[in-house]
Amino acid sequence: MSPDEFRRAGHAMIDWIADYWAALGEDATAPGEPRLPVLSRARPGDLLAALPQSAPERPEAWDAIAGDVDRLIMPGITHWQSPNFYAYFPAEASFPAVLGEVLSAGLGVNGMLWATSPAATELELRVVDWMAELLGLPEGFWNTSAAGAGCIQGTASESTLIALLAARARALAGDPAADPAALVVYTSTQAHSSVIKAAMIAGLAATPEDRRRVRLIETYGAYAMDPAALEKAIENDRAGGLRPCYVCATVGTTSSTAVDPVPAIGAIARRHGVWLHVDAAHAGAAAICPEFRHLLAGVERADSLCFNPHKWLLTNFDCDLFWTSDRQSLERALSITPEYLRNTAAATGAPAQPDLRDWQVPLGRRFRALKLWFVLRRFGAEALRAHVREHVRVAGAFETWVAADGRFELLAPRTLNLVCFRLAGPDGPETDARNRDLLNRINASGKIYLTHTVLSRRGPDGRASSAFTLRMCVGGSSTQERHVRAAWEQMAEQAGRG
Numbered sequence: 001m002s003p004d005e006f007r008r009a010g011h012a013m014i015d016w017i018a019d020y021w022a023a024l025g026e027d028a029t030a031p032g033e034p035r036l037p038v039l040s041r042a043r044p045g046d047l048l049a050a051l052p053q054s055a056p057e058r059p060e061a062w063d064a065i066a067g068d069v070d071r072l073i074m075p076g077i078t079h080w081q082s083p084n085f086y087a088y089f090p091a092e093a094s095f096p097a098v099l100g101e102v103l104s105a106g107l108g109v110n111g112m113l114w115a116t117s118p119a120a121t122e123l124e125l126r127v128v129d130w131m132a133e134l135l136g137l138p139e140g141f142w143n144t145s146a147a148g149a150g151c152i153q154g155t156a157s158e159s160t161l162i163a164l165l166a167a168r169a170r171a172l173a174g175d176p177a178a179d180p181a182a183l184v185v186y187t188s189t190q191a192h193s194s195v196i197k198a199a200m201i202a203g204l205a206a207t208p209e210d211r212r213r214v215r216l217i218e219t220y221g222a223y224a225m226d227p228a229a230l231e232k233a234i235e236n237d238r239a240g241g242l243r244p245c246y247v248c249a250t251v252g253t254t255s256s257t258a259v260d261p262v263p264a265i266g267a268i269a270r271r272h273g274v275w276l277h278v279d280a281a282h283a284g285a286a287a288i289c290p291e292f293r294h295l296l297a298g299v300e301r302a303d304s305l306c307f308n309p310h311k312w313l314l315t316n317f318d319c320d321l322f323w324t325s326d327r328q329s330l331e332r333a334l335s336i337t338p339e340y341l342r343n344t345a346a347a348t349g350a351p352a353q354p355d356l357r358d359w360q361v362p363l364g365r366r367f368r369a370l371k372l373w374f375v376l377r378r379f380g381a382e383a384l385r386a387h388v389r390e391h392v393r394v395a396g397a398f399e400t401w402v403a404a405d406g407r408f409e410l411l412a413p414r415t416l417n418l419v420c421f422r423l424a425g426p427d428g429p430e431t432d433a434r435n436r437d438l439l440n441r442i443n444a445s446g447k448i449y450l451t452h453t454v455l456s457r458r459g460p461d462g463r464a465s466s467a468f469t470l471r472m473c474v475g476g477s478s479t480q481e482r483h484v485r486a487a488w489e490q491m492a493e494q495a496g497r498g
């Protein structure tokens with residue numbers, strides 16, 4: 001591909017993306033079948049059957065390749081950037097962030113070491129500190145502090161893992177007799193599956209069901225970890241000769257945005273010398289607004305935390321921010337220097353020039369700080385706050401519409417922009433089936449897309465039951481009140497047909 005052909009193809013692709021985002025806007029209100037169903041209608045194997053078995057031997061014309069995007073790829077796309085995407089947690093994107101991705105690819109650098117592109121490392125140190133300040137994080141987490149470290153990871157799952165590895169390194173440090181097999185991990189029954197997966201990778205669990213070294217602590221109230229149960233579990237394990245090592249608290253659980261009591265959990269972790277990691281993957285973004293900063297209360301007692309700008313802060317996937325106040329343990333867990341990576345810059349060990357490979361699992365790393373830098377500068381913190389506030393406000397409006405419709409009921413308190421609800425009925429298979437059916441019909445319409453969870457509960461008589469729960473997350477990059485109102489009208493209409 002010549003530079004001129006690249007120029008032409010590149011301009012056309014940017015045009016294509018701008019047209020695509022424009023086309024995503026209106027489907028939920030348009031009559032008839034949406035042109036771009038939010039949830040892909042591809043059947044398994046559709047694309048595989050259309051693709052040749054082998055790679056081409058000879059070059060193909062760019063126009064033919066680009067044309068195949070519309071023909072082959074688009075039918076298999078679920079439109080995460082649609083304003084009518086309410087499923088899971090969002091993966092927001094924005095034009096400045098897309099440009100950051102383009103530039104990152106265009107520079108084509110690997111920022112594994114400070115020396116392999118000083119700008120990649122130093123921009124990252126600074127924008128991650130910018131975000132620490134916006135969230136109001138204690139200075140002990142900042143890159144400008146003596147012992148703190150903050151950087152971009154791919155995902156919250158990676159942050160949860162490296163925090164566990166750092167916790168393990170700290171627990172075993174200076175004690176050659178310590179038994180790694182005695183380490184124990186604690187999190188709540190509502191925590192993200194990545195905590196168990198981290199334990200599996202770190203050798204503390206063999207399978208998701210292996211609970212010999214992973215304690216899932218019961219919740220109380222609205223799905224928040226019960227600190228008394230945590231402390232009891234830690235004390236039991238210590239009495240049994242085990243070594244409590246790591247507790248992962250969640251600020252904004254995936255099922256219902258429940259917030260674990262971090263101040264109480266932090267006090268327990270301190271008391272027992274246990275590493276506290278705070279997983280604020282989704283909800284952490286809200287802490288840029290002073291009125292939501294209380295969600296991170298107690299974080300000064302944490303050893304590490306993370307949140308995903310790629311969920312709710314308009315920064316394309318992948319972008320998770322990880323902070324620790326114990327850089328030494330992180331590096332003890334992850335730093336190893338073979339001869340071919342030795343370089344004169346690293347030898348100085350200056351705090352302004354860490355090798356970021358020492359803070360992550362892989363060696364190579366993309367220049368992801370560009371997109372975050374572009375987003376923070378092009379929007380500015382005020383606009384990002386307004387973005388979060390508006391979603392929370394509109395989710396609150398949606399909640400009142402649900403509450404006012406006698407056919408529906410709310411199932412968990414709303415913390416931010418997620419509403420948990422269902423068609424009302426007694427807990428049990430019949431109510432679950434009606435709701436599963438409603439969800440399927442809503443999503444098959446192609447106009448909106450939402451997903452479900454199952455919330456376990458205990459009745460006043462103490463009996464346990466569970467509820468198939470619809471999750472409505474108002475968090476799309478361009479989602480506005482009119483989209484959510486149209487979505488609610490869709491749901492109410494579908495409920496009437498059931």
Ligand SMILES: *Cc1c(COP(=O)(O)O)cnc(C)c1O
Nearest residue numbers: 155156157192252253254281282
């Ligand atoms: C989304 C989510 C995760 C996983 O995020 P990834 O970045 O995809 O790994 C972890 N924890 C919570 C609470 C989440 O909501």
